[in-house]
Amino acid sequence: MAKRSVVLKASGLKRAFGPVTIFEKFSLEVRAGEAVALTGRNGAGKSTLLRCLIGADRPDEGTIEVCGNPMSETSAQIRRDVATVIDDLDFFPDLSVVEHLDLLARAHGIAEPDEAVDEVLEEVQLIPQSGQLPGTLSSGQRRRLALATAFVRPRRLLVLDEPEQRLDVEGVNWLAQRLKSEREKGLAIVFASHEPSLVQTVATREVKLGASRE
Numbered sequence: 009m010a011k012r013s014v015v016l017k018a019s020g021l022k023r024a025f026g027p028v029t030i031f032e033k034f035s036l037e038v039r040a041g042e043a044v045a046l047t048g049r050n051g052a053g054k055s056t057l058l059r060c061l062i063g064a065d066r067p068d069e070g071t072i073e074v075c076g077n078p079m080s081e082t083s084a085q086i087r088r089d090v091a092t093v094i095d096d097l098d099f100f101p102d103l104s105v106v107e108h109l110d111l112l113a114r115a116h117g118i119a120e121p122d123e124a125v126d127e128v129l130e131e132v133q134l135i136p137q138s139g140q141l142p143g144t145l146s147s148g149q150r151r152r153l154a155l156a157t158a159f160v161r162p163r164r165l166l167v168l169d170e171p172e173q174r175l176d177v178e179g180v181n182w183l184a185q186r187l188k189s190e191r192e193k194g195l196a197i198v199f200a201s202h203e204p205s206l207v208q209t210v211a212t213r214e215v216k217l218g219a220s221r222e
């Protein structure tokens with residue numbers, strides 16, 4: 009069988025803050041249908057690496073390509089290909105839950121936006137809160153909205169930073185199955201996690217960062 013296409017290719021990445029090198033000579037290739045879990049202690053560099061991979065931070069050395077295009081947060085092609093859940097503070101304060109999802113679905117040209125929004129709202133169990141503003145949601149509900157924003161739009165690469173944060177037990181189980189099914193449908197996933205059950209269910213590969221201190 010032909011190998012699946014490379015979605016993310018990072019080569020020779022280095023990021024340092026002042027004299028402290030967080031990672032260097034870091035390379036990673038993720039193909040369609042693969043899910044890479046970044047694990048490691050607090051401060052190991054998982055979030056820093058993810059921020060570099062999505063263009064929110066710039067590595068000091070190295071190159072990053074998504075579907076063959078050089079990483080640039082402003083590139084329309086990359087914005088279309090990459091869905092991220094890095095934190096959940098990034099909501100418009102005056103747009104309700106349903107308005108957020110509707111805006112994203114339409115901006116990305118989803119064929120049946122109303123249906124897509126209803127489906128994802130039901131999946132993340134936010135139908136009762138669909139008219140609420142983000143600031144009035146519980147922290148777990150805000151995380152569910154952040155996850156919904158990634159699932160309501162097209163994507164070839166999903167980048168998630170500790171997506172299990174603040175979810176209840178049932179929510180973590182749902183997330184594990186959802187990400188597993190995304191991967192099985194051919195999505196490429198890179199995620200940082202401290203939740204062994206999520207890593208075990210979703211990841212096809214685990215990359216442990218910052219192991220040298222142990």
Ligand SMILES: Nc1ncnc2c1ncn2[C@@H]1O[C@H](COP(=O)(O)OP(=O)(O)OP(=O)(O)O)[C@@H](O)[C@H]1O
Pocket residue numbers: 025030048049050051052053054055056057
């Ligand atoms: N802007 C910055 N300036 C200086 N140091 C930074 C900066 N951003 C991150 N760091 C440092 O880089 C290291 C890696 O941080 P990072 O947030 O990537 O770790 P992490 O593996 O995601 O940790 P956690 O598991 O706690 O989320 C930490 O020591 C952190 O203090």
